[in-house]
Amino acid sequence: MSAAIRRLGPDDWQAFRDLRLAGLRREPDNFGAFHEEEADRPEAFWRDWTERATVVGAFGESDALLGLAGIYLLPGRRMRHKAQLFGMYVAEPARGQGLGRRLCEAAIAAAKALPGVTQVQAVVWIENRPACALYRSLGFLQWGLEPCGTRAADGTCCDNARLTLRFD
Numbered sequence: 001m002s003a004a005i006r007r008l009g010p011d012d013w014q015a016f017r018d019l020r021l022a023g024l025r026r027e028p029d030n031f032g033a034f035h036e037e038e039a040d041r042p043e044a045f046w047r048d049w050t051e052r053a054t055v056v057g058a059f060g061e062s063d064a065l066l067g068l069a070g071i072y073l074l075p076g077r078r079m080r081h082k083a084q085l086f087g088m089y090v091a092e093p094a095r096g097q098g099l100g101r102r103l104c105e106a107a108i109a110a111a112k113a114l115p116g117v118t119q120v121q122a123v124v125w126i127e128n129r130p131a132c133a134l135y136r137s138l139g140f141l142q143w144g145l146e147p148c149g150t151r152a153a154d155g156t157c158c159d160n161a162r163l164t165l166r167f168d
């Protein structure tokens with residue numbers, strides 16, 4: 001698919017919010033937050049997010065936002081060699097066409113450009129086969145398994161794989 005991958009700026013906040021909330025609503029178990037936790041956040045929250053983190057998007061025809069991936073630096077001097085991948089999401093009709101891979105690669109490239117960063121971390125529900133396969137194919141290694149790392153929408157436990165991609 002001939003989508004353009006670029007970093008989102010504060011003025012992309014509405015498209016960012018809409019796609020993120022669509023993902024949280026449709027597939028809550030594939031995210032670390034529930035829809036209702038973010039649905040009422042004000043404009044400033046979304047604008048600020050694009051500045052505090054690097055959020056990359058895949059833009060298709062008419063500049064429609066089709067997918068997202070984010071990277072943020074962990075806080076504190078002892079953690080600042082690590083960047084966290086978050087919010088990977090490709091809208092269902094656009095899946096299976098390489099956008100998830102391109103977004104993930106762009107997020108990793110953004111992490112590599114941050115001074116001192118030597119690894120990207122990711123957390124994934126072990127039953128999320130597409131995401132597990134994507135991360136593995138990009139070289140992420142699993143170093144841990146967190147039992148009940150997140151709660152599913154129905155209150156049951158999701159066990160999460162903890163992954164890292166090192167480039168030091």
Ligand SMILES: CC(C)(COP(=O)(O)OP(=O)(O)OC[C@H]1O[C@@H](n2cnc3c(N)ncnc32)[C@H](O)[C@@H]1OP(=O)(O)O)[C@@H](O)C(=O)NCCC(=O)NCCS
Nearest residue numbers: 030088089090095096097098099100101124130131133134
């Ligand atoms: C995971 C996700 C981002 C993949 O996006 P995508 O655009 O469909 O992915 P791509 O087409 O770029 O495929 C990249 C790789 O992902 C894996 N993959 C994608 N879809 C898959 C599927 N249905 N089954 C197994 N592996 C799959 C494959 O390894 C694939 O590489 P290949 O094409 O060389 O086999 C997408 O399925 C999604 O948004 N899922 C819901 C949200 C989510 O799970 N986010 C991650 C939370 S940790």
